[in-house]
Amino acid sequence: MKKKHNNHRDTRKRVMRSVQDETAPVLVRDGTATAERNAGAYHVPVMLKECCDALITDPNGTYIDGTLGGGGHTAEILRRLGTGGVVFSFDEDAAAIAEAERRFEEELGKSSPQLMLRHENFSFAHTIQHTIKRDGKPQAQDNITGILLDLGVSSRQLDTGGIGLSYRVNSRLDMRFGSRDGLPVSELIATTQQGVLEQILREYGEEPFARVIAQRIVEVRRVAPVVTTFDLRVIVEECVPPHLRQQSLSRVFQAFRIAVNNELGVLEETLRGIVPRLAKGGRIVVIAYHSLEDRIVKNVFHELSRRSMPINPDDFDTPEAAREAMIKSTTVEVQPQLKILTKKPLTPSDEELFYNYRARSAKVRIAEKT
Ligand SMILES: C[S@@+](CC[C@H](N)C(=O)[O-])C[C@H]1O[C@@H](n2cnc3c(N)ncnc32)[C@H](O)[C@@H]1O
Numbered sequence: 001m002k003k004k005h006n007n008h009r010d011t012r013k014r015v016m017r018s019v020q021d022e023t024a025p026v027l028v029r030d031g032t033a034t035a036e037r038n039a040g041a042y043h044v045p046v047m048l049k050e051c052c053d054a055l056i057t058d059p060n061g062t063y064i065d066g067t068l069g070g071g072g073h074t075a076e077i078l079r080r081l082g083t084g085g086v087v088f089s090f091d092e093d094a095a096a097i098a099e100a101e102r103r104f105e106e107e108l109g110k111s112s113p114q115l116m117l118r119h120e121n122f123s124f125a126h127t128i129q130h131t132i133k134r135d136g137k138p139q140a141q142d143n144i145t146g147i148l149l150d151l152g153v154s155s156r157q158l159d160t161g162g163i164g165l166s167y168r169v170n171s172r173l174d175m176r177f178g179s180r181d182g183l184p185v186s187e188l189i190a191t192t193q194q195g196v197l198e199q200i201l202r203e204y205g206e207e208p209f210a211r212v213i214a215q216r217i218v219e220v221r222r223v224a225p226v227v228t229t230f231d232l233r234v235i236v237e238e239c240v241p242p243h244l245r246q247q248s249l250s251r252v253f254q255a256f257r258i259a260v261n262n263e264l265g266v267l268e269e270t271l272r273g274i275v276p277r278l279a280k281g282g283r284i285v286v287i288a289y290h291s292l293e294d295r296i297v298k299n300v301f302h303e304l305s306r307r308s309m310p311i312n313p314d315d316f317d318t319p320e321a322a323r324e325a326m327i328k329s330t331t332v333e334v335q336p337q338l339k340i341l342t343k344k345p346l347t348p349s350d351e352e353l354f355y356n357y358r359a360r361s362a363k364v365r366i367a368e369k370t
Helices: 002-020 033-039 048-055 072-080 094-108 122-127 155-159 185-191 194-205 210-223 229-239 242-260 263-277 291-305 319-328 350-355
Strands: 062-065 086-090 115-118 131-134 137-140 144-150 278-288 308-310 331-333 338-340 363-369
Touching: 048 072, 048 144, 048 278, 048 363, 062 072, 072 086, 072 094, 072 144, 086 122, 094 115, 094 155, 122 144, 122 263, 144 263, 185 210, 185 242, 194 210, 194 242, 210 229, 229 242, 242 263, 263 278, 263 291, 278 291, 291 338, 291 363
Parallel strands: 062 086, 062 144, 086 115, 144 278
Antiparallel strands: 131 137, 278 363, 308 331, 338 363
C-alpha cells in the first residue's frame, strides 16, 4: 500500500515539475508534446502515444481517424506520416470540422494534401476512396492501414453547451452530433412512452433512479415541454438526493446522447464494416469510455478472431445432414479475420490522469487484420 502511495506521489511531483516549467513539454516521454499542447484548448487527446504507436504500422499507409474532435490524434498521425501517407478524419459535428480546417491551415501554412476532412458519420469510413500515383499513373488504393475511434464527446462540446450535451450549460436539448437524422432529445422525451424512457436511462445510463426520473419526465411534459438542458436538469434534481445528483445528471445526459445518436448500433456496424477493407496487418484502435461501448468492441473483436464456431443446422440441405455433421463435431473451423492485440484493455497512466482527469474511464482495445 505504502509503495503504491509513494509511486503516486513521485508521479505527481514529476508532473508538477513539468507543469510549472512552461518550457517543458506536457508529455515528457516522446515527441507528442506539440500535438498535446496544440489540441489542449479544444480537447486534450487521450492516450495519444499508446494509440498512435499501435495504429501506425506503415508511415506511407492510409489511415482513418473516425472521431476528429479537436484534431489531437489526427495531428499526431499526420506528424508521423511519410510523404505517401494520408489520413481521412471524420466528424459529424460541423464545428469540429470548421475548427480543424482553421487549425491545420494555420499550422501547416496551407491545407495538407495528406489530410482529408469528412463531415460525416464514421459509419461511412469503409466507403473512402483513395488514389495514389504509381509509375506516374493514378491507381486506386483499396486497403486501409488503420482506423482509430475515440468514442464519445470532446471537451469543447461539453464545455460550450451548443447541442445540449452538458447539464452545466443551458441550451436547447438536442444532443445529435450530426443534427441531420433522428430525433433531438427534446422530441424523444416528448413522444416516448414512460417504460421506454426508463429503459433508455437504465440500459444506456445504468441509472438507479431511472424509474422515478422517467415518471417525472412524463408528469412534467403534460404541463410544459422539456426543451432545454436545464428543464431536464431540474427534473433529475427533483428525483435524486443532493449528494447523488451530479452522477445521476451525468448518467441521464449520457443515456439520452447514446440513444439519439444510436451510438452502440453505429459502433458495431462500423467495426464489422471496416474489417473487410483493412490491409493485412492493419489495425483497429478503439478508445471507449462507457462499459457498453467497451463490451461491443470486446465482443466484435472476439467474434471476428475466433477459429471455430457452432454448427448452424440451417446451413445444411436437410435436417439429417445437419444431424450427421453434429455427431462428428458441434463446431466448424473458420478463418479468423482479426487477431486481438490487447487481451485486457489498456488504460491511462497515473501521469496522464494527473493532467487530464477526463481520461479516467478510457479503455483502449486493439486488433489486427490477419
Ligand atoms: C472524444 S472526441 C474525439 C477527440 C479527438 N480524438 C481529439 O484528440 O481531439 C469524439 C468526437 O467524435 C465525434 N463523433 C462521435 N460519434 C461520431 C460518429 N458516429 N461519427 C462521426 N463523428 C462522431 C464527436 O462529434 C466528437 O467531436
